[in-house]
Amino acid sequence: MTAATPTAAMPPAATARAEKTAGRAGWAGTMTASVWVDLAVFAVLAGIAILGFATAFGHLGYLVAGFGGLVVGSAVAVVCALFRVAMPMAVLAGIVAYFLFGTALALPHEGLLVVVPTLASLGDLATGAVFGWSDAVTLRAPLEAPPYLAVVPFAAALVVSLVCVSVAVRMPSRGRRATLRAALIVAGPTLLLLASILLGTRESVFAGGRGIAFAAIALCWLGWRIRSSKRSIATDAGLARRAIAGSAVVVAVAVVAGGALGTIAAPASSQRFVVRDAVQPPFDPLDYPAPLASFRKYANDLRKTKLFSATNIPNGTLVRMATMDSYDGIVWSVTGPGEQTDGSGSFELLGSTIPAPPLFTAGATSTSRFAVLGYDNVWLPTLGYTDNLEFGKSTGSADPRQTVRVNTATGTTAVTSGVSRGMTYTVDATAQKIPNDKALKNVPVATLAMPSVTNVPDVIASKAEEYAGGSASAIQKLRNIERSLKKLGYLSHGRATDPVPSRAGEGADRMNDLLQKTPMVGDQEQYTSAFALMARHLGYPVRVVMGFKGHSSGKGTVTYTGDDVTAWDEVAFQGVGWVPFFPTPTKTDAPKDQTVKPKLQPQPQVRQPPNTPPKADDLLTPVKTKDTKPPKDKTAFSLPVWTYYASGGVLLVAAAVFLPMLIVAARKRRRRRRRARGPGDLQAAGAWDELVDTFGELGYRVPSVATRRQTAAALQAQSAEQGIPLESDALSSIACEADAAVFDGTVVSDERSSQLWHRVEQIRTSVSTSAGWLRRRIASYRFTRSRKPGAASS
Numbered sequence: 001m002t003a004a005t006p007t008a009a010m011p012p013a014a015t016a017r018a019e020k021t022a023g024r025a026g027w028a029g030t031m032t033a034s035v036w037v038d039l040a041v042f043a044v045l046a047g048i049a050i051l052g053f054a055t056a057f058g059h060l061g062y063l064v065a066g067f068g069g070l071v072v073g074s075a076v077a078v079v080c081a082l083f084r085v086a087m088p089m090a091v092l093a094g095i096v097a098y099f100l101f102g103t104a105l106a107l108p109h110e111g112l113l114v115v116v117p118t119l120a121s122l123g124d125l126a127t128g129a130v131f132g133w134s135d136a137v138t139l140r141a142p143l144e145a146p147p148y149l150a151v152v153p154f155a156a157a158l159v160v161s162l163v164c165v166s167v168a169v170r171m172p173s174r175g176r177r178a179t180l181r182a183a184l185i186v187a188g189p190t191l192l193l194l195a196s197i198l199l200g201t202r203e204s205v206f207a208g209g210r211g212i213a214f215a216a217i218a219l220c221w222l223g224w225r226i227r228s229s230k231r232s233i234a235t236d237a238g239l240a241r242r243a244i245a246g247s248a249v250v251v252a253v254a255v256v257a258g259g260a261l262g263t264i265a266a267p268a269s270s271q272r273f274v275v276r277d278a279v280q281p282p283f284d285p286l287d288y289p290a291p292l293a294s295f296r297k298y299a300n301d302l303r304k305t306k307l308f309s310a311t312n313i314p315n316g317t318l319v320r321m322a323t324m325d326s327y328d329g330i331v332w333s334v335t336g337p338g339e340q341t342d343g344s345g346s347f348e349l350l351g352s353t354i355p356a357p358p359l360f361t362a363g364a365t366s367t368s369r370f371a372v373l374g375y376d377n378v379w380l381p382t383l384g385y386t387d388n389l390e391f392g393k394s395t396g397s398a399d400p401r402q403t404v405r406v407n408t409a410t411g412t413t414a415v416t417s418g419v420s421r422g423m424t425y426t427v428d429a430t431a432q433k434i435p436n437d438k439a440l441k442n443v444p445v446a447t448l449a450m451p452s453v454t455n456v457p458d459v460i461a462s463k464a465e466e467y468a469g470g471s472a473s474a475i476q477k478l479r480n481i482e483r484s485l486k487k488l489g490y491l492s493h494g495r496a497t498d499p500v501p502s503r504a505g506e507g508a509d510r511m512n513d514l515l516q517k518t519p520m521v522g523d524q525e526q527y528t529s530a531f532a533l534m535a536r537h538l539g540y541p542v543r544v545v546m547g548f549k550g551h552s553s554g555k556g557t558v559t560y561t562g563d564d565v566t567a568w569d570e571v572a573f574q575g576v577g578w579v580p581f582f583p584t585p586t587k588t589d590a591p592k593d594q595t596v597k598p599k600l601q602p603q604p605q606v607r608q609p610p611n612t613p614p615k616a617d618d619l620l621t622p623v624k625t626k627d628t629k630p631p632k633d634k635t636a637f638s639l640p641v642w643t644y645y646a647s648g649g650v651l652l653v654a655a656a657v658f659l660p661m662l663i664v665a666a667r668k669r670r671r672r673r674r675r676a677r678g679p680g681d682l683q684a685a686g687a688w689d690e691l692v693d694t695f696g697e698l699g700y701r702v703p704s705v706a707t708r709r710q711t712a713a714a715l716q717a718q719s720a721e722q723g724i725p726l727e728s729d730a731l732s733s734i735a736c737e738a739d740a741a742v743f744d745g746t747v748v749s750d751e752r753s754s755q756l757w758h759r760v761e762q763i764r765t766s767v768s769t770s771a772g773w774l775r776r777r778i779a780s781y782r783f784t785r786s787r788k789p790g791a792a793s794s
Contacts, residue, residue, distance in 0.1 A: 038168045038185060039074065041221045045189035046070050046160060048214045052196025053153045065154035068105030072097050073161030081169040084699075088660030089781035094162045095656050098155065099125055106154040107147060124148035126649060129155050146349070146402035156195055164188035173225070182225045186218050283347040283405040283416060285334035288378050291322035291546050292332050295525040295565060296504040299493045302562030307375040307548075309559045312368045313383070316550040317431065318568070318580075319560065322379040323410035325543035327536075329455020329508045332529060332544050334412065343448035343541050343572065345409025349402075354386050356430075357408045359446060361577045363433035372423040373559070380404070380413040381548065381560075383429035389413070392424035400425075410543065432577045440475040440579070446572035448541040456533055457508045459515045464534035474540065478571055478581060481534050485527050485583040489520040490590035500590045502526075519591055524567035524584045531569045531583040541572040545580075664783045671785060676757065680748025684741035687753070687760045688734060689785075694764045697782040698771050708735035724770045730763055 050066035076097050080090035102125040104115035111121050128151025164185050171181040193214060298307075310319070324332035325344050335344035342358070356362070368383055375381070382389075385408070391400045398417035405414045415423075467484035468477040492502035502521045503510060506529035514526050528544045535542040548564045570578040671693075675686025688708060695715050696702045703714050712731035719726040737756055741748045768776055 032173075034173055035169060038173070038221075038225070039165060041217060042161075042164055042168065042185055042189065043070065043074070044217060045186065045214060046157065046164075046192055048210050048217075049189050049193035049196055050153060050157060051210060052193060053199070056196075056199050057150070057153070061150060062153045065106040065150055066157045068101065069154040069157030070161045072101050072105070073158040074165045077162050077165035078169060081166065085778075086664070086782040087166065087170075088664060089778065090162070090166060092656050092660060092781070094158065098129075098158055102151065102154060106150045110147060122649070125151055126652065128152060146399070152199070156192060160188040160192050179226055182222055186222060189214070190218075283414065284336050285347065285414070286336040288414075290324070290331040290333050291377075291379060292324055292506060292525055292529070292544060292567065295523070295546065295567065296494065298562040298565035299523065300495060300562075302374070305374045305562050307560050307562060307564075308370055308372045308381060309557050310368050310370050310381075311557045312366065312555060313551055313558055314364065314366045314431075317366070317383055318550050318566075319381045319383060319548040320411050320545060321377075321381055321547045323407070323412045323543050323545050323570075325410070326451035327453040327456070327529075327533065330506075332506060332532070334410075335451045339451045341449040341451055343409070343450040343543075345407045347405035347407045347412075347414060349405055353388055354406055355408055356387075357385055357411065357577075359409075359448075359572055359577050360385060361433040361575075363431040365428070365430045367426065367428045369426045370424065372419055372421055374421065376418070376420050378414050378416060378418060380415050380419050380425075382411070382413050382427050384431040385411045386413065386427055386429050388426075388428035390426045392426075394423075432579075434579060435576060437475050437479065440573060440576070441473050443475070443573050443576060445474050445540045446574045448572055450536075450541050450543075453533065453536050455508055456537070457511050459512055460530070460533045461537050463515050463530075464537040467534065468538060474571075474573075475579075477538060478535060478540070481531060482581050482583045485520075485531060486585045489514075489522065489527060489585040491523055491585050491588045492521045492590065493523050499588065521590050524565075527584040528567045528569050531581060535569070535571060543570050543578070544568075545570055661780050664781055667783050671783075680750060680753045681742050683750075683753035684738050684748055684756050687757045688738040691731075691734065691760045691763060693784045694767070694779075696784045697779040698768065698775050699778070702784075708739055711735070719767070722771075724767060726763070726767065734759060734763070 047067065047070070050063070050070070053062045053066060056062075073094060076094050077090065079085075080093055085093070099117065099122055103111040103117040103121040106128075107121045107124055108114045110118060110124060112118050124147050128148030132149050132152040132155070164187075167181055167184045171177055171184075173181065313319075322334055324334050326333050326335045326339060335341070337346065340346045345357075363384075365387070366383060370381060386406065389404070389406070391404075394400060400415050400417060400419075400423065403415055403417040405416065407413070464481065467481040469480045471477050471480065490500070492498040492500055494502040494504060500519070500521050502523060503513065504525065506525050510522075510526060511530055511533065514520055514522050514530055532542045532544050544567060546565070546567045548560050549566050551558045551560075551564075567584075569581045569583065571581060572578050672690060675690055676683055678686075692702055692711060692715075700715055700718050703711055706714070709732060712735040716726060716728070716731050734756065741752065741756070768779070771779075
């Protein structure tokens with residue numbers, strides 16, 4: 001026991017009653033009025049910090065999750081402190097509470113009857129605690145998908161409140177550690193405030209008011225708490241009032257001056273630093289084949305294949321598949337993260353509600369339902385610019401809500417896990433309003449930074465100047481190029497039934513063939529590429545879109561096949577949006593040969609080598625593609641995905657249960673070894689301390705200030721109350737023997753101390769066995785040390 005002052009002798013029963021009353025008073029004294037004030041200040045500061053998550057999460061659900069985590073963490077900390085549960089056990093209780101209440105507070109839509117946890121909600125709670133932080137800064141705000149992102153404010157508030165409230169109710173508010181205690185209580189909300197800023201966006205939520213309120217409350221409370229911890233000030237009430245008044249004046253001046261200076265010198269929103277601006281989105285379109293390179297595959301190989309069906313398609317509406325705006329002399333590509341610009345946008349994981357593109361004039365709206373049949377790609381067919389995207393029940397191993405990526409600037413949607421048979425989804429879309437050419441006559445093209453276009457053949461420049469003409473209007477130049485390609489060109493997909501052959505590809509060599517040979521023959525892949533390159537030569541922001549022809553289904557369903565594939569160009573006009581152009585001709589009767597054959601002159605007969613037709617590969621422009629779907633090994637054994645989550649969950653629970661227990665057990669062994677070493681008197685004192693600590697870890701109320709005999713009487717009385725058998729003089733005899741060994745001045749032999757340790761071990765084993773399995777398990781998480789080695793008690 002801790003060194004104590006001797007007290008007057010009293011009967012054992014009276015001593016036990018006194019210590020029982022003192023123990024209860026100490027227990028209730030943990031939550032004093034000043035501690036409640038500390039908890040109230042902490043709650044206010046944490047609440048101010050939680051409001052900062054509004055820019056990242058948007059909807060009000062983050063308030064329920066954040067404040068719910070604050071309440072749950074605080075309640076766990078207070079209850080564990082009142083019941084004197086060791087901190088490792090309190091951490092375990094916090095983990096249990098996290099999974100128990102997380103479904104109702106953070107993921108109610110995944111719970112059974114909103115509040116009952118399910119396998120899906122427990123999995124998302126585990127995933128969100130680990131991966132939610134990184135996804136929150138790589139995905140676009142507001143964070144609505146995947147569902148586990150809602151866990152972030154709940155987990156952050158729970159962890160901060162569990163730690164800070166535990167510090168508030170466990171550490172003394174006076175003494176040398178009072179300043180450290182106050183600093184730790186304020187540090188939690190400060191970290192929470194910093195997290196809400198870094199995880200948010202460039203826009204802020206009452207940043208000035210929240211910052212001033214946070215600083216004022218924190219400074220005033222810190223000043224009061226630190227001064228109240230100094231006992232000397234309490235001796236002079238006038239001095240205390242003057243000190244508090246002076247501190248209040250200093251804080252008021254600091255708040256007013258800081259607020260005024262912050263308002264004047266506050267940086268613009270564009271200069272606000274947030275982590276999401278420094279992190280690249282994880283999706284890279286360049287990891288997948290260039291969409292336009294597969295045009296002939298759809299037009300020829302999948303010509304009669306039913307790709308997908310759609311319901312309620314407005315008349316003439318085009319289905320968008322992918323938008324390409326960068327060119328390298330071989331293919332048009334969807335711009336990757338390394339070259340993203342204002343014009344190309346970026347792919348981000350969004351929720352069901354998708355924001356409008358930055359350059360857009362809203363037209364008609366529609367709601368259509370798609371069902372995928374033979375279509376197999378990563379690019380999701382959609383209509384116009386998507387406002388809302390809802391997936392049906394997933395039939396594959398991956399949930400498309402977690403793998404979907406949307407580029408709002410280009411209207412392109414990708415599903416990294418694949419768009420394949422069985423997928424269904426509903427699209428709410430808004431079409432771009434297209435003004436007529438007269439309205440666009442005096443409208444300039446938009447000033448946008450576009451991705452690079454390289455390795456462009458020289459013929460593009462000459463033909464662009466020739467076809468565009470001398471008009472001063474941008475729309476007129478573009479229409480001239482569109483009409484020239486339609487008038488001079490012929491349509492051919494290179495099928496056996498086409499009048500003339502047509503080579504696939506959009507590379508520089510294919511552009512030379514298209515524009516220099518007569519007749520001009522190709523399909524949408526070639527004509528849209530040529531138009532886009534000519535427009536870029538003139539300095540216009542342009543992009544190539546691949547999709548499917550417009551059909552009118554009315555209220556019915558229309559099925560799209562590979563024969564419906566098409567492509568078009570879009571040019572951005574200032575204040576209007578992206579206006580479509582269709583440069584592909586519709587006439588297919590291209591003349592087979594328009595050249596005059598020269599007269600043949602008789603030549604001496606020479607044996608000619610056998611005619612070897614060119615290989616099919618020689619007629620194709622090399623295209624950079626990448627097979628992203630390697631053939632599956634049907635014989636290979638693979639574990640279902642759920643087994644990994646289940647195994648991870650089991651390991652997590654096992655670590656939470658057994659790791660604290662092992663740490664406490666190791667500390668207890670070290671404590672016993674230290675007490676069993678040294679001179680005989682210290683070994684005897686250590687044996688008594690080990691016995692007292694065992695009772696304390698089993699839940700006994702050990703008097704904080706008492707002699708060994710008084711402590712023995714109190715513990716003996718509690719054992720009798722709890723029905724734990726213990727000889728009437730077992731503890732008192734050991735207390736007397738320990739006192740004799742420490743204070744009688746004789747040399748204590750090793751044999752004498754060993755006998756005392758042996759008796760202590762017998763009592764420890766007997767009491768632990770009688771206390772029951774549950775109390776022994778709880779005791780395995782508790783660690784107490786009643787005194788430092790070498791201290792004495794009488």
